[in-house]
Amino acid sequence: MRDPREIKYMIPLLEAESEDVRMHIRSSLREYCPFLEEILSQLGLDLSPEQQYQLHLIQHEYLSESLSQSWRRILSAGGGMHRLEMVLDFISNMQVDEYPYQPIGRQLDEIAQEYRRVSAVPDPIELSRFLFLHKGYRGARDDYDNPLNSNLCYVINEKKGIPISLTSLFILVSRRLGLKIDGVNLPGHFLAKSAIGGSTIIFDCYNEGRMLTPGELAQQFFTPAVDFVALLRNPPTLMDIAKRVLRNLNNAYDRRGNLEKVQLVEMLLEHTEPQNYPIRVVDPAQEPFFKPGSLVRHNRYEYRGVIVDVDPNCMADDEWYQANLTHPDRMQPWYHILVDDSKATTYAAQSNLELDDSLQEVNHPLVPFFFLGFENGRYLRNNEPWYWKRT
Structure with missing residues (x-):
């Protein structure tokens, strides 16, 4: 210097x-x-x-x-879900001007050690009770839009957070105990799940770790556009979680008028797009996550639309596929989409789509030909066969 x-x-x-x-x-x-x-x-x-x-x-x-x-x-970097810890540690450090930073790994280690002192056997239910009843971690109902609710240092020390930060805490402590707990990425909510005794148990970390069965989950959070079976079979990846955390943070800063932080977070979101990093390792046998009539948004190009038809894998020829800039895995569900505010129809891979929970209708001239109506944020598909197939 x-x-x-x-x-x-x-x-x-x-x-x-x-x-x-x-x-x-x-x-x-x-x-x-x-x-x-x-x-x-x-x-x-x-x-x-x-x-x-x-x-x-x-x-x-x-x-x-x-x-x-x-x-x-x-x-x-490699390391699977260890990168989730790195992502959340990065965000805590990024907010050091708003809240004192401490490496979250050390704090998570201390929580896991404290659990071992009170419970001899690692168990998801016991860990949930330990965190959300004994330790008192809770949902931040009074200041939900506080950007610090995405900061795991803040969440650990203040014992409150939003659904995704509390669930991430649950997941990261569980990994230190040898437990496997995954996220459940619902529109407007984020939960945890674990296999216990051959059954799947859902944990609502925002509500004191309240437990739900898959049936109760589907009943309580009923959304016509979501296939709950596929949702539970395909937990969110690191990239899914990272993008959701960043979007929460972006919205929180935007509501507070903090333009500089909005710009920083938007820059990070741009680097999280699928053209730079793989979003999902796709199981060729996975079922379609979205159904005809679902509202979706493309996570790179940001257009929204309605799904009119589904292919079990990419049916386009090699020339068309090579021209696709994102080159997503062909062996996954691909969707035909009527794009809002246009006459265009697109063909997109499941890994490039996310649920659009805006509940807004799609303005496209073909909607009346393929759908009976629009109810509860979802279009009702008729029996008219989709005539446009890529060959």
């Missing part, structure tokens, strides 16, 4: 008439990051509003680039 005393001579040149000079100075000052703010404080300079703004931009750009590089390393 260059001599920090040079900074006081550089600062006035941030307002130089020449753009070339200003660019050179910004580049030179960036070399002092991440210590620039501390150095400026020690120098005690009297900064003009324009100089303060330019220095803020330099530090923000450095932070964005550093976060981007760290995020991409995490998403590219």
